[in-house]
Amino acid sequence: MGCLKYNFHSLFSFTVNLAAILILNRGKCGLSACTSRYLVAMATADLLFIICSVILYRIGPYYFPLSFLEITPVCCVTFVLLYATSECSVWFTVTFSFDRFVAICCHRFNTKYCTERTAAMVLAATGILLCLKNVPFYFRFEPGEIIDNVAWFCKEKPSYYTDPAWVAFDWFDKVLNPFFPYVSILLLNALTVRYIVVTSRVREGLKSHSKGNNHSDPEVESRRKSVILLFTISGSFILLWLLYVTNFLYYIITGMNSESYNDSLYTLAEVSVMLVNLSCCTNTFIYAVTQSKFREQLKHAVEYPIVSLIQLINKENN
Structure with missing residues (x-):
C-alpha cells in the first residue's frame, strides 16, 4: 500500500512538474522572463527531487531488489542527489521570494537585479554551491553487506552521530535547510507586506487629494498580481514545511536523533517528509489558480492530443 502511494505520487x-516546465518555457503566460526563469527552475528542481527521492530511493529498490541501485557507491550517489535536489527546490523558492521582494519594494535596484540574466546567474550559482555542499554525504554511509566482494546497501556510519566533524556538518546542514530558508521566506514576506501596506496608504492619500479618483492604477494592479503569485507560492511552502521545521526544532532542542524516536515521533517525522514531498507538486496548481494565461495554456495542452486524435479518427473514417 505504501509503495502504491509513492507510485501515484x-x-x-512528475506529470504536473513536466507540464509546468513545458508551458512556462513557451513564454506565453504573461510573466516576465525573469519570473519565468525562477518558476521553471523551481519546477525542474521539484521534478529532479521526485525522480531521486521517490523513484530511485523508494520505488526502485522495492520493484528491483538487489539491482545496481543498491550497490553502495550508487546508493551513496543517490543520497547525494536526493539531498541536493531537495535543497535546490527550497533555495530556488528563497531566491524567487527575494527577487519578488526586490521587484516590489526596491524600485531603484529592481531594474538591475530583476533581469533574466541575473536570474540565470543566481540560479546557476545556487545550484552549483548546493551540489558541492552535499558531496560530503557520499562519505556518510558504509556498506551494509559484502556479497561476492561487492559492497551492497548504505548504512550510516556510527561516527556520524559522534564524530565532531560530522556533528558540526549536521548542524550546518540542518540550519542551511530548512531553518534558514524558512525564516528567510517569513521575513521577506513580512517586509513585503509592510511595504505594501505603507505604500497603499500613501497612494490612497494622494488619490483622495486628486480630482481623478475613478481612474485605475496600472502599477497597483501589476503589483497585486505579483504579490498574489509570491504569497501563494511562499505560503504553500511555509505550510507544507511547517511540520518538518517543527520536527527539526524538536531534534535541536532535545538533542535526540531520528534513530531514538518512538512510534509517535517516527510517525510525525514520516508525515512531515510526506508533506515536504507533496510540496513538490503544488506550484503547478498555484500557477493554474493565480495565472489566467497559464490556465489557458494548460487547457490547450490537455485538449491538443484529444482534438488531434479525434481529427485523425475522422480523417481515417472519411
Missing part, C-alpha cells in the same frame, strides 16, 4: 508529481 511520483507519477502525478
Whole structure:
C-alpha cells in the first residue's frame, strides 16, 4: 500500500512538474522572463527531487531488489542527489521570494537585479554551491553487506552521530535547510507586506487629494498580481514545511536523533517528509489558480492530443 502511494505520487508529481516546465518555457503566460526563469527552475528542481527521492530511493529498490541501485557507491550517489535536489527546490523558492521582494519594494535596484540574466546567474550559482555542499554525504554511509566482494546497501556510519566533524556538518546542514530558508521566506514576506501596506496608504492619500479618483492604477494592479503569485507560492511552502521545521526544532532542542524516536515521533517525522514531498507538486496548481494565461495554456495542452486524435479518427473514417 505504501509503495502504491509513492507510485501515484511520483507519477502525478512528475506529470504536473513536466507540464509546468513545458508551458512556462513557451513564454506565453504573461510573466516576465525573469519570473519565468525562477518558476521553471523551481519546477525542474521539484521534478529532479521526485525522480531521486521517490523513484530511485523508494520505488526502485522495492520493484528491483538487489539491482545496481543498491550497490553502495550508487546508493551513496543517490543520497547525494536526493539531498541536493531537495535543497535546490527550497533555495530556488528563497531566491524567487527575494527577487519578488526586490521587484516590489526596491524600485531603484529592481531594474538591475530583476533581469533574466541575473536570474540565470543566481540560479546557476545556487545550484552549483548546493551540489558541492552535499558531496560530503557520499562519505556518510558504509556498506551494509559484502556479497561476492561487492559492497551492497548504505548504512550510516556510527561516527556520524559522534564524530565532531560530522556533528558540526549536521548542524550546518540542518540550519542551511530548512531553518534558514524558512525564516528567510517569513521575513521577506513580512517586509513585503509592510511595504505594501505603507505604500497603499500613501497612494490612497494622494488619490483622495486628486480630482481623478475613478481612474485605475496600472502599477497597483501589476503589483497585486505579483504579490498574489509570491504569497501563494511562499505560503504553500511555509505550510507544507511547517511540520518538518517543527520536527527539526524538536531534534535541536532535545538533542535526540531520528534513530531514538518512538512510534509517535517516527510517525510525525514520516508525515512531515510526506508533506515536504507533496510540496513538490503544488506550484503547478498555484500557477493554474493565480495565472489566467497559464490556465489557458494548460487547457490547450490537455485538449491538443484529444482534438488531434479525434481529427485523425475522422480523417481515417472519411
